Amino acid sequence: MKLKSKYVSEVLVRALMILSIVAVVAFVISILYIIFHKGIQSITWAMITQLPQGGFFISGEGGFLNAIVGSLYIVLAATVLGLLISVPIVVYLNIYLKKDSRLGYFCRLTFDVLYGIPSIVYGAFAFIIMIAVGMKPSLLAGIVVTTMLIIPIMVRSMDEVAREFPRRLLDVTYSMGATRWEAMRVVLRQIMPGLTTATLLSVGRAIGDTAAVMFTAGFSDFIPKTLGQQTATLPLSIFNLLTMPSAKVQEKAYAAALVLTIIVLIISLTGRYLSGRVSKNKI
Amino acid sequence: MAMKERTVKRTAQPLVVKNLNLSIGGTPILKNINLELPAHKITCIVGPSGCGKSTLLKTLNRLTDMTDDVHIEGSVLLGDQDIIKASGVELIELRRRIGLVPQQPTPLPMSIYDNVAYGRRIHKLSRAGRQMHKSVLRYLNAVGLVTEVKGKLHSSASRLSIGQQQRLCLARSLAVEPEYILADEATSALDPISSRTVEDLFVKLKEDYSIIMVTHTLSQAQRIADYVVFIYMGEVVETGTADQVFNHPQHELTQNYLKGIFS
Numbered sequence: 175m176k177l178k179s180k181y182v183s184e185v186l187v188r189a190l191m192i193l194s195i196v197a198v199v200a201f202v203i204s205i206l207y208i209i210f211h212k213g214i215q216s217i218t219w220a221m222i223t224q225l226p227q228g229g230f231f232i233s234g235e236g237g238f239l240n241a242i243v244g245s246l247y248i249v250l251a252a253t254v255l256g257l258l259i260s261v262p263i264v265v266y267l268n269i270y271l272k273k274d275s276r277l278g279y280f281c282r283l284t285f286d287v288l289y290g291i292p293s294i295v296y297g298a299f300a301f302i303i304m305i306a307v308g309m310k311p312s313l314l315a316g317i318v319v320t321t322m323l324i325i326p327i328m329v330r331s332m333d334e335v336a337r338e339f340p341r342r343l344l345d346v347t348y349s350m351g352a353t354r355w356e357a358m359r360v361v362l363r364q365i366m367p368g369l370t371t372a373t374l375l376s377v378g379r380a381i382g383d384t385a386a387v388m389f390t391a392g393f394s395d396f397i398p399k400t401l402g403q404q405t406a407t408l409p410l411s412i413f414n415l416l417t418m419p420s421a422k423v424q425e426k427a428y429a430a431a432l433v434l435t436i437i438v439l440i441i442s443l444t445g446r447y448l449s450g451r452v453s454k455n456k457i
Numbered sequence: 458m459a460m461k462e463r464t465v466k467r468t469a470q471p472l473v474v475k476n477l478n479l480s481i482g483g484t485p486i487l488k489n490i491n492l493e494l495p496a497h498k499i500t501c502i503v504g505p506s507g508c509g510k511s512t513l514l515k516t517l518n519r520l521t522d523m524t525d526d527v528h529i530e531g532s533v534l535l536g537d538q539d540i541i542k543a544s545g546v547e548l549i550e551l552r553r554r555i556g557l558v559p560q561q562p563t564p565l566p567m568s569i570y571d572n573v574a575y576g577r578r579i580h581k582l583s584r585a586g587r588q589m590h591k592s593v594l595r596y597l598n599a600v601g602l603v604t605e606v607k608g609k610l611h612s613s614a615s616r617l618s619i620g621q622q623q624r625l626c627l628a629r630s631l632a633v634e635p636e637y638i639l640a641d642e643a644t645s646a647l648d649p650i651s652s653r654t655v656e657d658l659f660v661k662l663k664e665d666y667s668i669i670m671v672t673h674t675l676s677q678a679q680r681i682a683d684y685v686v687f688i689y690m691g692e693v694v695e696t697g698t699a700d701q702v703f704n705h706p707q708h709e710l711t712q713n714y715l716k717g718i719f720s
Contacts, residue, residue, distance in 0.1 A: 272525050346563045349518050350576045351553035364566040
């Protein structure tokens, strides 16, 4: 009797797990299917190679190259800035501070809170600051607010990996007479796959976020030539296109969504490939 | 003009421990330790679990710095330098002079070649290129790994067997040209054959290096030790040559430990 109930619970849990996996996979496939199906039907070469021409949003000619380039500018700059700030924080928390440090606890709590704040709040906060200092929406403002948005994601994701770092590796490194800086390089080698995953998560969030850049980066039909100029982004373009009353214009939103998805896929696959290469020596 | 390989002046000085007391979070772990550990010998530190053997070993390399709430008094002298009082560059140099082979084989997340070259790079002992290559091969040869890893020097160190990994760790320690090698139960994670290989290596290496080994296995200490330190509850109970301690123990605690009355 006891064995039978064990068997039933085992089967139920197994079924639940399979069901969960099927649900998630079906969800991903249906999103990709809709985007690819609708996107491929409406996308043209001109859309990804041309700037919007007069009345693009009222079924005019041209494309959304301005948004592609704007999104890439923001995401690349924010990722670099985010890494420059996040990696030293993670190293400080895990190598320089003691495990039970109060400062470490407070920092982690702060980043957890920041992680949970919706991006629209970041956008609104940045907008208030911009008004206070007399700054107009610009590429620079978009980069800064996106960096602020992804730092908590990067720090907490990297921190979780760094905390699992085998301490004995630090011991053997120090025992050879390595400085903390030299030991840090060993730590970074070991946690590199985790850093890559954290970066990819952040890039995905940064490139897909609309709310934060809506207030700060503005919108422009041109590719910005300076940091002070406004820029379009793909998520905001999709939003603008989808909210137009014409079905023909709305189709262009799916073309833009297709481009956005392909960019995310390319970044993700490249990141995983590079991660695999650098982590071949991981112990 | 090609830069010559930096040679490190190595001395044969005993390691002298004077009035060493160590506590962690207020709990005394080592109590008034006084020792003179001879050069070019294998010294085995033996004692029951939790008696402070590994802590003593870590103190000799100042790895105790990594432990929270640690308080140390006394001195550990290598020549005229006090390891306990050393800081900054002096500490880095002292750690180079007193290498450590960990209990669990711990290759760095790098290739086999880079594991051995790592220490030489950070201490600028060899230039990159042919000079470094020769050094790496020399130390791999010293631990009998050179033929086993031929053709896969640039593959990951984690792909080696556990026994090979431990010999690689030994080669990595030797590559920074230390005077002392501290081995913290360095064979406990190995199979009997690999364990015997590492033991034989230690015996061979004592001509050039001084070896201090913590071991839990009395038979191992009896096989290779020249000098023995018996510790119980954080205190040194008895020291002497292997013959003195194993065959003519003076203290009742040592006699009981050797008889296996406690372990």
